[in-house]
Amino acid sequence: MEEKEFTLVEHLEELRKRLIIICTVFVITLLIGFVFAPDILQFLKSQDVAQHVDWNVFGYTDGISIYVKCALLVAICFTLPIGMHQLWQFTKPGLTNKEATSAGTFIPVAFILFLAGVSFSYFIMFPLMLNFMSNINESIGATETYGMKQYFTLMFNLLIPIGLVFELPVVILFLTKLGIVTPGRLRKMRKVSYFILIVIGVMISPPDFVSDFLIIIPLLLLFEISIIVSEKTYKKQLKNA
Numbered sequence: 001m002e003e004k005e006f007t008l009v010e011h012l013e014e015l016r017k018r019l020i021i022i023c024t025v026f027v028i029t030l031l032i033g034f035v036f037a038p039d040i041l042q043f044l045k046s047q048d049v050a051q052h053v054d055w056n057v058f059g060y061t062d063g064i065s066i067y068v069k070c071a072l073l074v075a076i077c078f079t080l081p082i083g084m085h086q087l088w089q090f091t092k093p094g095l096t097n098k099e100a101t102s103a104g105t106f107i108p109v110a111f112i113l114f115l116a117g118v119s120f121s122y123f124i125m126f127p128l129m130l131n132f133m134s135n136i137n138e139s140i141g142a143t144e145t146y147g148m149k150q151y152f153t154l155m156f157n158l159l160i161p162i163g164l165v166f167e168l169p170v171v172i173l174f175l176t177k178l179g180i181v182t183p184g185r186l187r188k189m190r191k192v193s194y195f196i197l198i199v200i201g202v203m204i205s206p207p208d209f210v211s212d213f214l215i216i217i218p219l220l221l222l223f224e225i226s227i228i229v230s231e232k233t234y235k236k237q238l239k240n241a
Contacts, residue, residue: 018086022079029078033071040070044155049127055148062149069156076160077118081111110170117166120218121159128211129158161204165219172226176233183231193223 033040044050057063084107137144175181186193201216 014090018090022083022086025082026075026079030071030075032078033074034067036074037067037070040074041066049130050151053130053146053151055151056145057149058147059149062147066148066152069152073156073159076163077114080114081107084110106170106174110167113166113170114163117163118159120166121162122155125162125211125215126155126158128214129154132211158204162215165200165204166222168219168222169226169229173229173233176230177237181230183227183234186227186230190223190227194220197223 045055088107134144172181172186176183197219198216201219202212204215
């Protein structure tokens with residue numbers, strides 16, 4: 001009994017250590033994000049999508065609010081792979097060498113998928129959203145005077161959710177390896193999953209059919225890819241059992 005309690009304490013201590021590392025990396029990268037925020041904002045301002053926008057501020061706190069959001073995006077991008085590496089290190093002692101090596105591949109794949117989601121949302125979805133909103137404003141004869149806070153809030157509210165949604169195949173793969181999810185369960189849940197993904201796509205995309213289509217189709221493809229990945233992983237597990 002004492003040995004089990006000691007083992008549990010060891011696990012909790014190891015988890016605490018990993019969480020401290022993740023939090024430390026997050027804080028450090030957040031500070032780095034603050035240092036480089038002006039350069040990043042100037043780069044974003046130089047892009048074609050922002051050329052027609054005058055960055056006004058309507059409150060004293062608008063500037064610092066944008067700094068925080070920019071630094072937060074930098075922190076998330078750099079903390080994500082470190083966090084997944086720490087998660088891998090935490091679960092590694094309970095895995096075989098083959099499982100540990102396989103689980104280690106999650107890290108670069110997850111990071112690449114997150115960057116792919118952020119890139120897709122910034123270079124494709126965000127311009128479409130701005131164009132749609134501008135057309136609506138023009139149709140009602142409104143004069144467009146944008147603030148930095150509104151511009152970047154709109155951008156970050158799109159970039160981060162889509163970046164996280166693109167992690168779906170990695171999450172499904174991880175859950176399959178843990179035995180929580182199977183290909184059969186995913187197929188049975190396909191209709192419900194489609195409905196949920198469509199609702200998510202409509203919520204994070206501009207309210208027009210083209211934009212909805214451009215975000216919903218990749219989400220559904222990601223789910224189908226997740227089923228394929230889950231099936232291959234599940235068959236390997238059954239073969240090695």
